[in-house]
Amino acid sequence: xxxxxxxxxWVICKSGTSVKIECRSLxxxxxxxxxxxxxxxxxxxxxxxxxxxxxxxxxxxxxxxxFLINHASLTLSTLTVTSAHPEDSSFYICSAELPGSGxxxxxxxxxxxxxx
Amino acid sequence: xxxxxxxEGPVTLSEEAFLTINCTYTATGYPSLFWYVQYxxxxxxxxxxxxxxxxxxxxxxxxATYRKETTSFHLEKGSVxxxxxxxxxxxxxxxxxxxxxxxxxxxxxxxxS
Numbered sequence: 001x002x003x004x005x006x007x008x009x010w011v012i013c014k015s016g017t018s019v020k021i022e023c024r025s026l027x028x029x030x031x032x033x034x035x036x037x038x039x040x041x042x043x044x045x046x047x048x049x050x051x052x053x054x055x056x057x058x059x060x061x062x063x064x065x066x067f068l069i070n071h072a073s074l075t076l077s078t079l080t081v082t083s084a085h086p087e088d089s090s091f092y093i094c095s096a097e098l099p100g101s102g103x104x105x106x107x108x109x110x111x112x113x114x115x116x
Numbered sequence: 117x118x119x120x121x122x123x124e125g126p127v128t129l130s131e132e133a134f135l136t137i138n139c140t141y142t143a144t145g146y147p148s149l150f151w152y153v154q155y156x157x158x159x160x161x162x163x164x165x166x167x168x169x170x171x172x173x174x175x176x177x178x179x180a181t182y183r184k185e186t187t188s189f190h191l192e193k194g195s196v197x198x199x200x201x202x203x204x205x206x207x208x209x210x211x212x213x214x215x216x217x218x219x220x221x222x223x224x225x226x227x228x229s
Binding site: 006031032034041042043044046049051093095097099103105106107108109110112 | 148152157158159160161162205209210211212213214215216217218219220221222224
């Protein structure tokens with residue numbers, strides 16, 4: 001079946017540095033991908049909707065200059081956490097919509113970010 | 117806007133007990149409804165879904181029925197196993213391309229032998 005893959009699964013970075021998380025649709029082309037953030041023992045909060053070839057649509061309260069989203073191809077979207085701080089430590093999950101499927105969405109495995 | 121409300125957890129059961137996790141939603145039109153499961157340290161896996169009223173989604177012994185009259189999509193399983201211990205999320209989406217899933221807060225299920 002359709003697969004969405006995230007990389008890296010785990011990343012530790014120092015405060016003030018930037019880290020990039022990749023989300024790939026492995027066997028389908030995804031015009032729309034979604035990025036979520038999940039704090040421990042909490043629900044998934046939608047951060048932004050990423051559309052191939054255009055700017056991402058950010059949810060209210062999400063800093064677009066801090067969480068840079070690029071969807072340069074139909075199989076890859078990237079989330080870059082810029083100038084990371086410990087409060088950015090979280091589980092980040094992407095999902096991709098299968099085109100023409102009636103809004104069928106597949107999730108990546110998630111990426112654990114720890115900022116020290 | 118659209119929203120999903122799940123029963124508060126954690127839910128603690130003995131093996132072979134009956135499980136119900138309540139989920140209600142608020143949405144315009146006719147959304148699709150989903151249950152996702154998240155095992156410790158992992159991403160989300162689709163458990164089941166229903167796309168229209170009175171549909172019953174089922175998978176791995178779990179089932180849920182789309183009840184439009186009560187705006188509910190309660191998750192049930194007749195006999196839980198230790199391996200069912202996980203966090204369960206109820207979610208909805210409007211049936212439009214490019215529309216994200218909206219999740220409930222999640223319910224933690226712990227099953228002991």
